[in-house]
Amino acid sequence: MKIARLLKNKRQIFSFEFFPPKTDEGEKRLFETIENLKELGPSFVSVTYGAGGSTRDKTAGWVIRIKNELDIEAMAHLTCTGTSCENLKRILDKLQENGIENILALRGDKPQDTNSIAQMPQCYNHTNELIQYIHDNYDFCIGAAAFPEGHTESPSLEKDTYYLNMKSMAGAEFFITQLFFDNRLYFDLLDRASKIGINKPIIPGIMPITSADQVERFTSLCGATIPSDLRERLHEIRNDRRAVMELGIGYATKQCQDLLSKGAPGIHFYTLNRSSATRTILKNLKS
Numbered sequence: 001m002k003i004a005r006l007l008k009n010k011r012q013i014f015s016f017e018f019f020p021p022k023t024d025e026g027e028k029r030l031f032e033t034i035e036n037l038k039e040l041g042p043s044f045v046s047v048t049y050g051a052g053g054s055t056r057d058k059t060a061g062w063v064i065r066i067k068n069e070l071d072i073e074a075m076a077h078l079t080c081t082g083t084s085c086e087n088l089k090r091i092l093d094k095l096q097e098n099g100i101e102n103i104l105a106l107r108g109d110k111p112q113d114t115n116s117i118a119q120m121p122q123c124y125n126h127t128n129e130l131i132q133y134i135h136d137n138y139d140f141c142i143g144a145a146a147f148p149e150g151h152t153e154s155p156s157l158e159k160d161t162y163y164l165n166m167k168s169m170a171g172a173e174f175f176i177t178q179l180f181f182d183n184r185l186y187f188d189l190l191d192r193a194s195k196i197g198i199n200k201p202i203i204p205g206i207m208p209i210t211s212a213d214q215v216e217r218f219t220s221l222c223g224a225t226i227p228s229d230l231r232e233r234l235h236e237i238r239n240d241r242r243a244v245m246e247l248g249i250g251y252a253t254k255q256c257q258d259l260l261s262k263g264a265p266g267i268h269f270y271t272l273n274r275s276s277a278t279r280t281i282l283k284n285l286k287s
């Protein structure tokens with residue numbers, strides 16, 4: 001089912017994001033993880049597309065398996081950075097032929113090295129162009145990314161909202177946010193979007209903290225801020241894995257409860273292929 005329809009039909013939706021593993025063993029484990037998540041009734045599962053990475057060809061195969069073998073709604077991420085027009089068409093045709101109905105259209109992160117950028121195939125520079133192409137040529141429900149703190153390359157939040165609106169006008173039917181830890185940032189994003197006339201659902205993206213090193217690495221890459229009280233607490237317990245996990249689960253549970261009670265359309269969980277924290281949070285939310 002198209003995610004736009006799920007968002008219209010359901011009071012709140014819950015989704016999980018995974019990335020394609022590199023090894024056969026990793027693939028076997030991930031399939032079991034997703035199979036076990038089925039009992040939690042996810043609204044959909046999404047699979048990332050590694051910009052320039054070795055696993056990018058696996059995304060389509062994964063979503064087709066999740067939808068057809070596990071009977072869970074699935075969404076394929078697709079980036080335009082480093083992907084030729086022929087390759088985009090090949091992937092979209094394959095997804096459509098296999099009954100996939102949802103795409104998260106993205107640009108992807110550019111490699112630091114400018115020489116490798118020059119050598120990469122490129123069809124579109126920005127996501128609004130990719131969305132327009134998919135919208136004009138296919139019947140997918142298209143989602144896109146939104147940034148509560150603004151995208152790292154954006155000169156201002158106003159400019160960021162302007163480009164968000166371009167994605168909406170090109171055909172994005174919903175948005176999923178970058179991870180964030182302060183809910184005010186999400187509600188400020190909703191205000192900015194509504195002021196410019198964007199009336200599509202914006203699903204908050206939540207990453208439960210399971211490791212101090214990992215969350216610090218991730219936030220420095222994507223430009224998300226860790227609030228100072230959370231950062232300090234994390235610093236105090238960083239070598240105690242169990243305490244970090246408990247802190248992460250407790251923090252994310254409270255964050256999600258607040259978002260949902262104030263009208264968020266659901267939660268998209270960045271699982272990093274580990275489902276135990278997400279399972280506990282979802283159970284907390286449903287109890």
Ligand SMILES: Cc1cc2nc3c(=O)[nH]c(=O)nc-3n(C[C@H](O)[C@H](O)[C@H](O)COP(=O)(O)OP(=O)(O)OC[C@H]3O[C@@H](n4cnc5c(N)ncnc54)[C@H](O)[C@@H]3O)c2cc1C
Nearest residue numbers: 048049051077106107108126127145151153154163176178
């Ligand atoms: C939910 C989610 C899932 C993600 N999944 C993946 C994934 O699977 N694989 C992956 O590689 N990355 C993924 N990313 C990361 C994403 O690709 C990067 O954040 C990327 O840098 C920006 O993508 P975008 O689609 O927002 O790009 P764009 O919308 O193209 O924006 C990129 C920058 O350019 C500006 N801009 C936008 N449109 C224009 C325009 N027309 N002209 C000039 N400037 C413009 C924007 O303000 C922004 O600063 C994900 C991010 C999120 C939030």
